[in-house]
Amino acid sequence: MLEIETQGLTKYYGKARGIIDLDLKIESGEIFGFIGPNGAGKSTTIRTLLGLIFPTSGSGRIFGLDIVKESKEIKRRIGYMPAEVNYYEKMDVHELLRYSARFYDSDSESRIKKLADTFALDLKRKIVDLSRGNKKKVSIVQSLIHRPKLLILDEPTSSLDPLMQATFFDILREENTRGTTIFFSSHTLSEVQNMCRRVGIIKEGKIIAVEDIDTLRKKQLRKIQVEFTHPVDTDAVDCLGVIAPRADKNFLNFMFSGNMNGLLDTLASKDIKDLIIEEPTLEEIFLHYYSDAKENDGKA
Amino acid sequence: MGKPSMLFNRNIYLKELKRFRTSVIAWCLSIDVLILMGMAFYPILMEEDMLKQITAFFENPFMKNIMSAFGATLDVMTNVLGYYVTRNAVFIMLIGSFFFILLAGKILAQEEHEKTAEFLLAKPVTRLEIAWTKFTVFFNCLVLLNVNILVIGFISLEIFKGNSEYRLTAFLIYSFYAFLLMLTLGAIGLFLSLLIKRGRPVTNVSIGIIIGVYFVDVLSKVTKSADKIGYLSPFKYVDSRVLYPDYGLIWWRVLYFLGISFVLIILTLLIYKKKDILV
Numbered sequence: 001m002l003e004i005e006t007q008g009l010t011k012y013y014g015k016a017r018g019i020i021d022l023d024l025k026i027e028s029g030e031i032f033g034f035i036g037p038n039g040a041g042k043s044t045t046i047r048t049l050l051g052l053i054f055p056t057s058g059s060g061r062i063f064g065l066d067i068v069k070e071s072k073e074i075k076r077r078i079g080y081m082p083a084e085v086n087y088y089e090k091m092d093v094h095e096l097l098r099y100s101a102r103f104y105d106s107d108s109e110s111r112i113k114k115l116a117d118t119f120a121l122d123l124k125r126k127i128v129d130l131s132r133g134n135k136k137k138v139s140i141v142q143s144l145i146h147r148p149k150l151l152i153l154d155e156p157t158s159s160l161d162p163l164m165q166a167t168f169f170d171i172l173r174e175e176n177t178r179g180t181t182i183f184f185s186s187h188t189l190s191e192v193q194n195m196c197r198r199v200g201i202i203k204e205g206k207i208i209a210v211e212d213i214d215t216l217r218k219k220q221l222r223k224i225q226v227e228f229t230h231p232v233d234t235d236a237v238d239c240l241g242v243i244a245p246r247a248d249k250n251f252l253n254f255m256f257s258g259n260m261n262g263l264l265d266t267l268a269s270k271d272i273k274d275l276i277i278e279e280p281t282l283e284e285i286f287l288h289y290y291s292d293a294k295e296n297d298g299k300a
Numbered sequence: 301m302g303k304p305s306m307l308f309n310r311n312i313y314l315k316e317l318k319r320f321r322t323s324v325i326a327w328c329l330s331i332d333v334l335i336l337m338g339m340a341f342y343p344i345l346m347e348e349d350m351l352k353q354i355t356a357f358f359e360n361p362f363m364k365n366i367m368s369a370f371g372a373t374l375d376v377m378t379n380v381l382g383y384y385v386t387r388n389a390v391f392i393m394l395i396g397s398f399f400f401i402l403l404a405g406k407i408l409a410q411e412e413h414e415k416t417a418e419f420l421l422a423k424p425v426t427r428l429e430i431a432w433t434k435f436t437v438f439f440n441c442l443v444l445l446n447v448n449i450l451v452i453g454f455i456s457l458e459i460f461k462g463n464s465e466y467r468l469t470a471f472l473i474y475s476f477y478a479f480l481l482m483l484t485l486g487a488i489g490l491f492l493s494l495l496i497k498r499g500r501p502v503t504n505v506s507i508g509i510i511i512g513v514y515f516v517d518v519l520s521k522v523t524k525s526a527d528k529i530g531y532l533s534p535f536k537y538v539d540s541r542v543l544y545p546d547y548g549l550i551w552w553r554v555l556y557f558l559g560i561s562f563v564l565i566i567l568t569l570l571i572y573k574k575k576d577i578l579v
Contacts, residue, residue, distance in 0.1 A: 013576075052421045053576040072426050080422040086415035086579070090319075102311040103423040142419075 001028045003150055003181040004049065008058035011041075011048050018044040020205045021058065026183060031176055033192035033213070034185040036202035042185045043083055045202070046154050050080060062150065076104065079148035083155040083185075085135040089128035093138055096127060097145065104146035115141040118167060132159040140168060144175070151175065151182045157191060169195060189216070190279065216285075222256045223280035224263075227273045239266040255280060307432035309425050316437040320403065324441045327399050328448040331392055335449070338387040339456035342380060346462060351378070369522040371540050380457055381466035385474055385542050392449060393478050393538070394514060400442055400482045401489035401506040407434045408490060408572065412499025415579040431572040435565060438486055446479040470542040473549055477538040480557035484534050485510065487564040494571050498578050534560075 004026040011018035019041040026032045036042050047053045049060055051071035060067040062074045087096050094112070101108035116123050119137040130138065136159050143151060151172070157165050172195065176182055186192050192199060193213055200210040226237065232252050234245040241258020250273070256263060267275065344350060358364050358374040367373065370390060376382030408431060411417040420430065453475065457466065488509065492502045513533040520530025530536040537553045 013578075047418075050422050052418060052579070054574070072424050075422060076424040078422070082418045082422075082579075084415070087419060088319075088416055089414075099311065099315055100419070100423070103425065 002026065002061075002064075003028045003030075004060070004062050004183065006045075006049075006058065006060040009045070009048060009055055009060050010057045011044055011053060012056045017041075017205045018053075018056075019048070019202075022202075022207055024200060024207065024210075026181065028181055029176070029179055030198065031172070031182040031184060031196045033189070033196035033199035034183060034202065035187065035189055035192065035199050036185075037187055040202045041205040042187075042202060043154055044205075046080075046152055046183075046185060049152065050075070050078070077149040079143035079146065079151045081136075081139045081143045081151075081153045081156045083158070085132070085139045087127045087135065087138065090126070092124055092126050093121060093130070094123040096138060097123070097142055100142040101145045106146045108145050111145050111147075112141065115144055118171065119164065133161060133164070136160050137164065140171075144171070147175075147178075147180075149180060151180055152185075153182065154185045155187065156184070157186075189285065219257050219285075221280055221285050222260075223278045223284060224254055224256050225274075225276040225278075226252045226267065226270075227275070228252065229271045229273050236270070237263075237266055239263050255284070307426075307428050308436065309429045309433045312420075312425065312430060312433045313437060316407065316434060317440065320407075320437065320441055323403075324444060327395070328445055331395060331445070331449060332452045334391055334395070335388075335452050335456050338391065339384060339460045342383050342460045343462055345383070346378070346464075354378075365522060369518050371521075376543060378464070379466065379543055380461040380464035381471055381474075381542050384453065384457055384471075385540050388453070388474075388478070393481060393535070394510070396445060396449070396478065396482045397485045397510050397514075398507065399445070400438070400486040401510055402503060403441060404438050404486035404489035405493040405502045405506050407438050408568075409493035409496065409499035409502070412577055412579065413501060414499075417499070417577045418579045421577055427573045427575075428569055431569050435490065435568070438490065439483075442479070442482055442486060446475065446482070449478070450475050466542075467547075470547050473547065474538075474540065474542050476549070477540075477553070477557075480554065480561075481534055481538050484557045484561050487561040487568075491564040491568050494568055494575065 002025055004024060006022050006024045009022040009024075010020050022041075022045060024045075034042055034045070044053070048055055049062060049067055051067060051074075054068060063077060065074050067074065088099075091099070093116075097112045097116075098108070101112065112123070115121075119140060121134065121137045121141060125134075127135070127138070136156070140156070143153075157168065160168060172182060172184075182195075184192050184196060189199065193216070196213050198210060198212055199216070201208050221243075228236065228250045231249050232247050234247045234252070236247065236252050237245065237254070239258070239262055241256050241263065243255040243257060245252060245254035247253075345354065354377065355374060358367065358377075364373070370386060372386045376386055406413075411420055411430075421427075450472075453471065454468075457471065489502065489506050492505060492509075493499065496502055514535055517530055517533040517535035520526045520528070520533070520536065534557070537556050539547070539550060539553060541547055
């Protein structure tokens with residue numbers, strides 16, 4: 001069964017692009033990573049799904065219900081964490097969480113206490129006095145109180161310390177085991193790759209790929225810079241798995257997706273001065289992954 | 301649009317009421333002090349020496365014209381209800397108008413401006429519920445403040461009236477006009493706040509509107525030639541001739557206030573229902 005489904009979902013802010021022709025299918029019970037750089041349209045997608053803004057064209061359904069006409073019904077079963085947390089500053093944490101909980105028909109007090117304990121959240125503090133990290137924790141708790149069937153998380157881990165991130169991921173796994181579907185938006189692949197089964201990549205308002213995380217992982221793309229003791233050409237490293245090499249005087253830059261031992265063996269026989277191996281940015285992965293895929297298609 | 305009960309959200313209502321509770325009480329108390337202090341001067345005014353001076357003052361044609369713009373003639377000023385209304389017309393109605401145009405201007409828009417709309421709209425509530433409930437809060441504050449004015453006004457009239465007589469119905473009718481005026485200005489504030497992107501405050505525009513329409517009204521009373529433009533101002537529709545023997549509710553005045561308020565509130569609900577909430 002599909003939890004979220006959009007068809008040609010498009011949003012323009014006047015003439016400015018939001019999202020274009022978005023087709024998404026997210027299955028019930030899955031953890032879906034929604035990845036894209038800042039300004040790609042992640043938040044626009046989420047806000048359209050939640051009914052904060054209305055689509056220019058296209059349609060969307062959550063739990064089989066229309067996102068525009070049946071928004072209230074949908075939101076009974078959704079927990080949402082926005083990218084930037086803004087709450088009523090004069091309230092204290094407990095007041096805010098109670099206010100939030102009263103929108104749902106759920107007995108919340110014990111759940112609030114339990115979640116607050118888990119995230120070491122002081123319920124008595126005023127919202128205005130909270131750090132960004134603590135506001136984020138309040139946001140986590142308020143999104144979970146009513147045991148939602150679908151969690152929509154917009155860059156949820158920004159400003160959480162590593163320990164809290166780990167706790168948060170544990171809770172998400174727990175919720176997912178219970179059957180909660182999770183829509184996890186992030187600008188880094190590394191953040192979601194341990195959680196998600198599939199990821200959708202959004203760039204300049206368009207979905208450019210929806211992939212199984214395993215397929216991506218098999219690619220194991222690395223960004224490599226080799227500094228030689230002498231000027232080199234693009235074919236200086238002749239090894240299987242080198243993608244798009246670029247030579248600049250003594251430097252050779254390329255992407256690598258293959259056997260690392262093979263690469264190191266090849267490099268061992270060269271006169272090299274320095275070697276940098278990095279995880280490429282998401283944009284680089286997809287740029288190369290897809291140009292590569294297209295080339296292969298062409299050859300076939 | 302559904303039944304009104306379907307539009308009301310108790311949770312939002314209680315939270316908003318709590319949010320504005322302190323400021324409404326503070327404004328009520330300030331207005332009480334103003335009314336009582338103002339009315340305390342009435343007995344002093346009626347002392348013989350003072351009365352002579354005032355009579356002389358009103359014999360000056362220039363002063364007479366100016367004062368009549370504010371509804372103050374000798375007859376009016378020497379009657380306790382006339383005196384109350386003249387003071388009210390200047391202070392209470394203006395203060396109330398400022399308060400309610402500002403309150404209505406921020407009650408809905410502030411969620412957007414302070415970006416809490418993202419929290420609220422992710423909850424299981426419809427746009428209509430939010431807008432209607434917020435309007436209900438505004439309306440309750442309006443009723444509360446006006447009942448407070450009514451009670452304190454009545455008490456102050458009774459305490460300070462001395463030998464002067466007044467008709468209670470005239471006082472009630474005048475107070476009802478003032479209530480309608482504040483309702484209308486509130487509806488204007490609410491409507492305006494929705495036209496602004498990202499809920500930026502409409503404070504300056506609102507204050508400008510009140511001052512503007514108030515002086516249009518004053519101007520129309522000072523100069524006969526400007527009489528007609530007075531009808532552009534909601535203040536003009538408040539009938540303050542409380543000493544007229546046939547003073548009563550005039551249907552077209554009431555209809556004017558209720559009509560404008562009704563149209564603006566319906567428009568507000570419709571716009572809010574369709575509006576992109578940008579945070």
